[in-house]
Amino acid sequence: MEALIAGLVILLLIFVFLGLGFWVFSGLFMVSIGGLVLLQGMPLDRIGIIATNIIYSYSSAWELAAIPMFIWMGEIIFRTDLSDRLFRGLSPLVDFIPGRLLHTNIMGCTLFAAVSGSSSATTATVGKITTTELKQRGYDTSLTIGSLAGAGSLGLLIPPSIVMIIYGILAEVSISRLFAAGILPGLLVAAIYSSYIMVRAGIDPAKAPRGAERYSLGDRLWGIVNLLPVFFLVVIVLGSIYSGIATPSEAAAVGVAGAVFVTLVMRQMTLNVFIDSLKGALRTSCMVCSILIAAAFLSTAMGYLGIPRNLAEAIAGMNLSPVALILILSLFYIMLGLFLDGISIIVMSLPVTLPLATMAGFDPVWFGVYLVLMTELAQVTPPVGFNLFVIQGLTGESIGKVAKAAFPFFLLMCLSVAIVTIFPEIALWLPEVLFG
Template sequence: MALTSLALLLLVLLCVLLAGGLWIALSLAATGLAAMAFVHPSPGTFLASAFWEATGSWTLAALPMFVWMGEILFRTRLSEELFNGLSPWVRRIPGRLLHVNILACGLFGSVSGSSAATCATVSKIALPELRRRGYDERTAIGSLATAGTLGIMIPPSIIMVVYAVAAEVSIVRVFIAGLIPGVIVMGLFSLYIAVWALLNPAKQPPMEPGMGFGAKLRQSAQLIPCALLIVAVIGSMFAGWATATEAAAFGVAGSLLLAALTGTLTWRSFLDSLAGATRLSCMIMFILAGAAFLTKAMALTGIPAALAEGVATLGLGPYGIIAILACVYIVLGTALDGVSMIVLTTSIVVPIVDKAGFDLVWFGIFIVLLVEIAEVTPPLGFNLFVMQTMTGKEQGEVALASLPFFAMLVLTVALITVFPVALVTGLPDLLLSR
């Protein structure tokens, strides 16, 4: 059978299985079995080895540890402390407390690693406070829906770990590469808020009384333990003192200590955090195992290599390929979550990107940004559902409120594509080459 016909057949089979409600991991494995049946008489051996190799990796041990770290801190008073601790420093900036949404999501995202958790947790504290003080609700909703996506961009990020494992690149390099784009996204969000505030002074509440520098420090003191934890976890990886797995273990120990010192660590919260981390980690690892088998099966069929060669002969050029992939991922994001998008496409896309001459670490950040965009893209953008639930607004209304910030994400994708070394790959090369 021609490779083109086989590829179409496998794609149809995968779509049918997913549409029928079969678990993603099982759908991937079943498609892999079908592909393997055309090239190998006993695919069961490959299935077992692929599942073991995908889940028995020491590198992958970082995933459940980072998830558990986020689950522990999710059950502390971190989000409330973030809002109270950051608000004194933005009182004189145009847009004032709306900037806290961006800063709080960035800081909380760095410890939670989850877009939905970041969006829901910060919104729960920020929205009532902003409404009470008379801030424009539409801008507040839009900023929270999109700033929540920082949970998957600011390292350590669960999505980044999944991509690094699936594409077989360094987790630490991907983490470091995401740092500058994450700061750029936060900066562009805050820049839009400042410009909007200058153009719409009537939609802001009266200026609040000023605070002395000492009072600001005292109110922000509660952020110091969490800030130290973030710096210790990320800094240990960036400095080369710890691997991603070791840093994740330190993060869990630090978050348990922080929860104990703040009085939020109880036997019930400990068990709930452990159960939540176990459920999410098992789900992701099961999907990765199914994707690993499908990747191995596809490699044996020769389909990825043939597709890479086919795309290369089209003469689209590197940027043409990237433009097409960007459209594909945005469309996929209307129906799939970030983890599924990555594991479903890695075996096909990575050879194409590699053949086009792109750095795979850069491509990981490119995909993460597209997943961020997908989180606020109707009809199935997950952050839109979260904000719809939090506010009681229609999804279309939330999507319109998010549109200006959506444009900032698109601008960031364009910037890292035009300046890949300066904004993405240069920093990990600099830090890890010492």
């Protein structure tokens, strides 16, 4: 009972601090210190020693080097015309499919997700060209916005994924196996989205009107040429990992070198682009790593208070089936997604939910994929869904309209979670094939 009360106090303090507008980093640190002082009676000098050890440990972790590198790669690409090349490359390849150019949102985000670890970067890069082009061609605004919101979240699932790196570090799971586990579920989500668009366009062809363009075989071949820069980056990043040439951290550096090479070949690398991309990567990396350190401190504080252990024992005593446990956790994560971003959700909840999942017999690699899928839901749920705000900035539509357009894709993502839960081999087969 004491651990339950402590857990409720910690949870209440988190919502109070974040609700008052505190930065996530400072809010989590204050909650951790307050919990240890008020509930554990720990002296401040000992808390200082604990915090110092955690900061040093996480700041010097080699695995964390991948985060700023992948972010920098995405920043470099974001400042080029790669999104325009994606649209021009995909347009002739999807024009004959029901839904036509709406599939450029799905396929464009899927491809860009494979060279960027960020959901918001994927949404912004693809959306900055497709939202304008599709609107000018008379495509249904709701389907355009909704498909972009849903597909943009694939930046969290399809490797390389910053969120998966964070999960792997905190859960002590192989990041290479996590990357492999995210590929097939990511393609499954993309396929479900495209199928939905085909059904909607088949029922009402006016949602995706045929334009004046008629693409020849030569146009389609030239479209593939436009996609070569993206394919090149995907091959060198993922190929270096799965061939054993590089670790995920080293592959991130390979990706940055590849992005610089591509932009130099495209003659788009200037001093301003280089400096701006470096500044953007620095800001985002500091934010992500500071949240990660604060969450590690919170996790340690909760361990001292006995919250994860006692909560796990309490739920284990309820004799819930694995399906019932996943259902409860899914509702829990959907609720958290209304208030927190994906990274915060993972780092704050993992100390409690991972022991429960492993106790119920779920593979930690599969649970990582499940958790990323749940954080993807947070990207498209108001009031703090990052993808919604990105799309609002791109289109000028109200956040309510954007959220309404994204709702069908939220439900499709829930369907994807159910399928991956029923058939866990979708996530676990490829890691087993590649790594044994």
